[in-house]
Amino acid sequence: MxxxxxxxxxxxxxxxxxxxxxxxxxxxxxxxxxxxxxxxxxxxxxxxxxxxxxxxxxxxxxxxxxxxxxxxGHAHPRVVAAMAGQAAVLATHTRYLHDGVLAYAERLLAYFPAALSHVMFTCTGSEANDLALRLARAATGGTGVIVTRNAYHGVTADVAACSPSLGVGVPLGPHVRAVPAPEGRAGDTAAVFAGHVQGAIDDLLRHGIRPAVLMVDTVFSSDGLYTDPAGFLAPAVEAIRRAGGLFLADEVQPGFGRTGAAMWGFARHGAVPDMVSLGKPMGNGYPVAGLVVRPEVVAEFGSRARYFNTFGGNAVAAATAMAVLEVIEDExxxxxxxxxxxxxxxxxxxxxxxxxxxxxxxxxxxxxxxxxxxxxxxxxxxxxxxxxxxxxxxxxxxxxxxxxxxxxxxxxxxxxxxxxxxxxxxxxxxxxxxx
Structure with missing residues (x-):
């Protein structure tokens, strides 16, 4: 390819x-x-x-x-006012108590299924996906990653190795398997895509690599945008979970109401993810992103390592992101x-x-x-x-x-x-x- x-x-x-x-x-x-x-x-x-x-x-x-x-929208006055107003009061790192990030976390998590009850803040979607890979490895003991053939998930070293669309100068990692996008032209979309995912799982296992995560942009935008039929993703999610891996829904492009039917692209498919990465639209241009997770997914990682991000979830980021969410709701x-x-x-x-x-x-x-x-x-x-x-x-x-x-x-x-x-x-x- x-x-x-x-x-x-x-x-x-x-x-x-x-x-x-x-x-x-x-x-x-x-x-x-x-x-x-x-x-x-x-x-x-x-x-x-x-x-x-x-x-x-x-x-x-x-x-x-x-x-x-x-x-x-560019330069939305409510978002600009929230950003500037908070910057004029407090703009520092994230290792102090501050109510803003907690209020935003509560408001954001209310849009997710109850099983997804933790959120970890980053500055970019790349960082969120990088963090997701770390959590998946800790939770599953595996390293294998399955993505689609023209996926884009970010630019950190680990995530770039899972992003075929970056080009021939960025080789995929030996632990990564890329499957065809769910184009729906070869029979039943759900069965065909799940079959490709199962084939990737089997190939990882043949090479002694334990599967850790199926990572997909839930509208497959870099692959050419595939959204229908609703529900086609669920059998692939079942396949990765049978193999002991997790499902990461990358919502950096479809998230925050873009699909019109729900806040998140994964909602079209009736499958609750183990992790959800958020990015670009979250702050309307301000660098704020995050990873929403099931508590059991982060438990092993949290028992062995600490996580902090100097700017991820800082007071200005939280105020800006809250304003974006309020604008989506109010307008x-x-x-x-x-x-x-x-x-x-x-x-x-x-x-x-x-x-x-x-x-x-x-x-x-x-x-x-x-x-x-x-x-x-x-x-x-x-x-x-x-x-x-x-x-x-x-x-x-x-x-x-x-x-x-x-x-x-x-x-x-x-x-x-x-x-x-x-x-x-x-x-x-x-x-x-x-x-």
Missing amino acids: TRDPMPNAFVPGQGALGPREAAMVERRQRLLGPAYRLFYETPVHLVRGEGVWLYDPDGRAYLDTYNNVASV GLMANAARTGAVFRAGLEGLARDHGALGEVRGAGLFLAVDVEREGLPDREGAARLVNGLREEGVLISATGPLGHVLKIRPPLVFSEANATFFLDRLERVLRREG
Whole structure:
């Protein structure tokens, strides 16, 4: 299997950059080195964000149809006020008593099944998944990890070794097995995916490696976004548990109401995880993340080691995250994701009927994906042209999937039906131009 970096990463020398941005690219490469990537053939220079819009130095607006970081909208005033207000009072490390983190933990855990009753705070989703691997090893005595073939779970050394989508320069660990994504085209999705997981379990055991954890993004976003049929994940979870391993639901991308039907992507599948990792949308841009766990999972680790994180769950992080949760609740953003997402999806399906370059539309709530095809086959170059064409029309998205041919559409949760109409109009313009 060939593993490639993000398909629409900027390649130096491409695109019609103006003098100012060309100088910034040169400066960036000189200062930050070769591993950093930019989106789009002509990178976007952004200086401000508000709601679902991002602005360049000349005041041009771009519709943000990609960001789950600013999940409740860029520069949301309630979130900004909570962040600034707490920073003006107390901003220190986490090894003092403070009510803020406890109040937030209580509010957050109320959204989870009762079996998941502890939360451990980190700064990033990568840290949360790294911590999850440590807990899984301690709880099971195993080291084997099962992921999907184009999964992304983070950038620490341990987690990068479980993230095939990072590219050929980041080899998978010898204890990691990657299984095909649950595409649902080979019969029963649940049985087929569970069969692949069982095959990975058997291979680990043949090599003397005890399984520790099945780690999946519960909407399989980096694999191309696979959400249906609801419940298909449960048999795979049963398989890993029979083998003595745990189930980690990575909710960094689908979590906090994005799917429209529930706060968490795993809820679609009727399987309660052993651990749930949280990240980007938790703080609307402020670096706060966490790992929600069953008490029995952390018990062995806690009896042998101590955990602390200098900034994970600090007073500013807790205040910011609480404000995000309150905005999701008070503004009905989960319901908006369901309502607007349904309209958005219907519009994409209509375009797909009219334009042969678009194939299957998938998704849940405000997380949508569209296959780009040429003569019925995946078209990576066509997807890149659409992504870059939309950028020129003032709309920002990306592409995903192992072949890079899937449009990845993931706007802030405040996205409206009018915003969806704007997107669909611009996409149709680009399709007509490309067609």
